[in-house]
Amino acid sequence: MKVRLETDTAESPSAVSAHARIRSIWIHSLHWPAPNARADVVLVHGLGVASRMCAPLGRLLSERSRVWAPDLPGFGMSPHTGVLGVEEHADLLAAWVEANRLRSPTIVGTSFGCQVVAAAAERHPDACRAVVLGAPIVQADRRTWRQQLARWPRERQSMQLQRLIVEDFARAGLPRVIRTFSAALHDRIEDRVARLSQPLLVCWGTRDPLMTRAWVAELAGRARDGRLAVLPGARHALSHDSPLPFARAITHFADQNGGL
Template structure:
C-alpha cells in the first residue's frame, strides 16, 4: 500500500494518527488535514488497495477485506497502535477495523459516516454526491475525478455495493473505543438524524458539528476540522471515558 507520512518532529509520547479516505478517493484529498495535524502528531495517510497509488487487486475488496488490508499495512510498518480518522467509506472500514483489531485502535473519528440506513440504495448514494457538489471546494472535483479514473468505474461500483450493504449502525453498538462523530451542516449524503443516532449508539460516542461544511471536511475545512480534532486526539485516554464526553460540540 502506498502512503503519505509526515516528517516533522513531534513528542514521542503522542500516538500517531492514520487518515483513511472515502470511496474512489485516495490520500491526496487528506493532504490539507494532514498538513494541519502534522505539527502536533505523526500523520499517516494510506491509499487503500485498489485506490490511489496502491496496487489494484483484480477483484474489488469488501469493507472487511479493506480493514484486513489496513491491519496488514500497519503490521508491515511496525505501527502497533494509533488514532484513526475516516471519511465516508473510510468510517465503515474503521468501524470494521475497530471490531476485528481492537488492540490497534486507541480512538476513532468518523467524519461523514456512511451509509444512512434510510438511503442505502446505490442510486440514492450517487444522487447524494451530486447534491453536495455545489457546497464542496471547487478543486476537490478535479482530485475526485482523477482518483475515480485511476481506480476505475467497475471497482468504484463494486466497492459501493459492499459499502451500502454494510450496516455500520449495528456494528457501532460494539465499538468500545472513544469515538468522535463529525458532521457538516451541508452534508446532504449523511442526514443529521443519522449521525445523532450513530453517536448516541456508540458506547463512548460524541458528536461534533461544523457549520457550513459538506462531506469532504478534511479537504474543504481543515482548520475547523483540526480545531475539533486536536482536543480529542491529544486528550489523555482516561478523560475520554468521563461522563461528560458523550455530548455535542459545535465548531465555529
C-alpha cells in the same frame, strides 16, 4: 523506501511517500513526519479517491502528530487487480498499522473511509486507541443506489477536489468504484460502532447534504463511549474541503483521550 512526492508538495510540503508490502499487496501511503510528536494518526480516504484527498487535514494534524494516509488497495498508488469488501480493506488496514509499527494510533475515516475504519476497529481492537468517523455516508435508511444518487448532485466541492476526483476515479476505474460502494451499502456501520471498545467521535458538517444530523447523532449514541461534533459550514469532504474545523474537532477529542 520513502521518497518525496512532487505531486503533493503544493498541498503538503512535508509529506513523503512510502510503500509497504502487506499480504502480497503493495500499499502506498503519504506520511507527515513529526519527530517530536507523541502520537500517530491514520487518515483513510473516501470512495474512489486516495490519500492525497487527506493532504490538507494531514498537514494540519502534523503540527502535533505523526500522520499517515494509506491508499486503499486498488486506489491511488496502491495497485490491486481484485475488488475488496469493507472487511477485507479493514483487515489490510490493521495489518498495515502493525507493519508500520504505529503506536496505537487514532484512526480517522472520511465518507466511505468511515466504513473501513469502523470495521478495522471492531475486528482488530488493538490496532487503534480511538476512532473518528467524518461524514459517515451510508445512512441506515438510505441503503440503495437510488437513494444515494439522488443526493450526490447536491454536494458542493472545491474545484481542486473536483479535479482530484476526476483523476483518481479514472485511475481506479468506474467498475471498481461501483463494486466497492455496493459492498459499503450492505455494511451496517451502526452495528459495528455499538461493539467498539474504543472512544468514538462522529463529525458532521452542516453543509453536508448526503446525511442527516439525526443519523450521525444516532450513530454516536450507539457507541459505548461516543460523541458527536457538529461543524458549522463544513462540507462532506471534511478532510479536503473543511480541514480546519475537522482538525480542531479531532484534536479536542484526542486531548480527552490521551492527546495527539
